[in-house]
Amino acid sequence: MKLDTVREQKAIENLTSRLTATFADIHTPEDIETAIRSARDSFAGDPVRDYVPILVERIVREELTPKPDTQAEPDERLAKWTRPAVALEAGADQAAVTPSGFGAFGRRFPIALPAAVAGVLVLATVATVLVVRNGNNAQASPSLITLTGVIGSEKRAYFEDPDVKAALAKHGFEVKVDTAGSREIATSVDLSKYDFAFPSSSTAAERILKPRSGRPAVNGMEYSVFSSPMAIATFQPIVDLLSATGIARKVDGAWYFDVRKYVDLAKANWRWTNIRGNTTYPVNKRILITTTDPRTSNSAAMFLSIVTYVANHNTVVQSEADEKKVLPLVAPLFVNQGYTDNSSEGPFDDYLSLGMGKSPMVNIYEAQFVEAAVEHRLKPGMVLMYPSPTVQSKHTLVSLNGGGEKLGELLSTDPELQELAARHGFRTTDETQFANIVGQRNLPVAKDVLDVADTPTYDTLERLLDAVSKSYR
Incomplete structure (x- = not known):
């Protein structure tokens, strides 16, 4: 051998x-x-x-x-x-x-x-x-090496998939996971009891690796396993209303949401009843996209990256002056929502079960919507929109020891595990895998997401998140 x-x-x-x-x-x-x-x-x-x-x-x-x-x-x-x-x-x-x-x-x-x-x-x-x-x-089958990790909740279904478990077992591994908001993983979760951490962005992964007060440095490796653009889960009546105002438009079968116009309406404190001719959703609530808590969750941090980019005249926030300029515009987009969940699983579950009465628009990962479609959990009239611009969230595994390294390498390179990731809605390095999934089910998903903004640097995003957090007080 x-x-x-x-x-x-x-x-x-x-x-x-x-x-x-x-x-x-x-x-x-x-x-x-x-x-x-x-x-x-x-x-x-x-x-x-x-x-x-x-x-x-x-x-x-x-x-x-x-x-x-x-x-x-x-x-x-x-x-x-x-x-x-x-x-x-x-x-x-x-x-x-x-x-x-x-x-x-x-x-x-x-x-x-x-x-x-x-x-x-x-x-x-x-x-x-x-x-x-x-x-x-030999009469007995191999025992499996058990790896434990803490992950963003949107990946729970992937690791609980029997086919994923079987694919990992072929390589001698059993993986057990806990879930938490990605920012929680990077800031407050005790990582000493885990073999890997798997937040939902490279920014959160970078924070895990960076030493800071009260927490030792993590000398691990990063693995970009798959990605998912940020999207908006909504309903056809809402899309029709937004289309009449010019906020929503359809291009090549996919719906897009004009973030610039959204920020302007939110600044003017528009409510759904301010939309002329609104008889399908005549609710006296602010026009807001439901997000998770930016103090704990990566999906909210990604949405913050989008709206600050737009508020800064389609330019990535880079300086203290930029931060001071955009914060008064974007902080209310979060604070005015009231209570928000710590992870992306909560608001999307509400979207699937409660309908548009509670949350007519929900900030999600595209992967969540595609996965729900594959599993036949979507109801008639549920629609996916892409913020224009959006950001790509790179789901990045951070190894915390040798076992985490082997898992990171396996998840990011093994064809079977990558194909299963596409079945759960994630975009992999092999574009045909995701294309096959959405093509087989005729899903109205953008083939190529082109209008993508860059996220701020790690330090800038942290300052923005901290400033928004203070706004809650």
């Missing part, structure tokens, strides 16, 4: 960089490199290499982390990485798995691990090697 030494070496180099940064205060780079080399050498000759960097990382972290009690139980999280890959074949020689009978499969552990941990690691490797050598004679 030919070993993929290039990929393994790259993973080890990344691991060395991470651990050097993590343990710089208590160990020299030389000591860290020696520990990594010793742990890796303990797997020399094994034909199964996919998980060697992951196991090496767990071994070395266990060795380098100070422990007040040397007899303490091994870290529970370590156990999931060192779980035997398979049950041994029925009737196998038990000497092969006893401490005194390692034989040709045995190895010494040059790092001083607790005995229980070393034993589990040996059993894991022995079981893996036995499966490789016994081929199809």
Whole structure:
């Protein structure tokens, strides 16, 4: 069997960089490199290499982390990485798995691990090697390495999809996720218990990696897995009203929403009853797009990027003067909504179940609408519009350890997982995948989203979000 030494070496180099940064205060780079080399050498000759960097990382972290009690139980999280890959074949020689009978499969552990941990690691490797050598004679299927992550709620259905679970299992992984608003993930969620974070934009990913007061730096890698432009979920009667005012227009089968005119109407405090001839939605409410809470959610931050760009005369906000100019115009677009949800799942669920009475226009990811269409959850009269301009939200995975790195690489490159992402409404690097999904279902979705604004820099967007947050007080 030919070993993929290039990929393994790259993973080890990344691991060395991470651990050097993590343990710089208590160990020299030389000591860290020696520990990594010793742990890796303990797997020399094994034909199964996919998980060697992951196991090496767990071994070395266990060795380098100070422990007040040397007899303490091994870290529970370590156990999931060192779980035997398979049950041994029925009737196998038990000497092969006893401490005194390692034989040709045995190895010494040059790092001083607790005995229980070393034993589990040996059993894991022995079981893996036995499966490789016994081929199809093994009676049990492989156990899966469990990875945990915190994600934006709009990706929950993707990770809960049985087909996605099966595709991940083919590569030896089971993925369990918690959900939170992307800005919460980047600012307040405790990431130490996770293997990866998966917010809904590259800006949020950048914030995760950036050190700040009260939170250590994350020395991870970024993976742009898929993307989705921001869109507006609405209803045909609303579209007809907006079309009569010139705010909405239809081009090549897709509806577009003029953000410039929207900002002007909002500035003038227009209400739905101000629209002449409005008999389909005669409600005395402000004309506002329902968003999530910009203090916690990425989708609201993306909408803020759109409206500040427009309010700044179609120019990305760059200076303090720009910020002061646009904030009085855009802050009311959020504050005047009243209560808003922390993540994009809430308002879209309301859109699907409650109709236009509560929220006639909802800021969403295009992927949410397409996914609902694929799953036959849309009702007659539900319409998708694109803000003009809009922004592309790049769903970016941040690895927090070696397992997160392998998952990030897998999700962003594996054809089957990318095709499944398209089925959930996301645009992937292969444009034909998304085109096939919308074409098969004849969805009124823009083939190419051309009117796309750039988002502000990380620091500028943070200042804008903080200023809007203060407006709530």
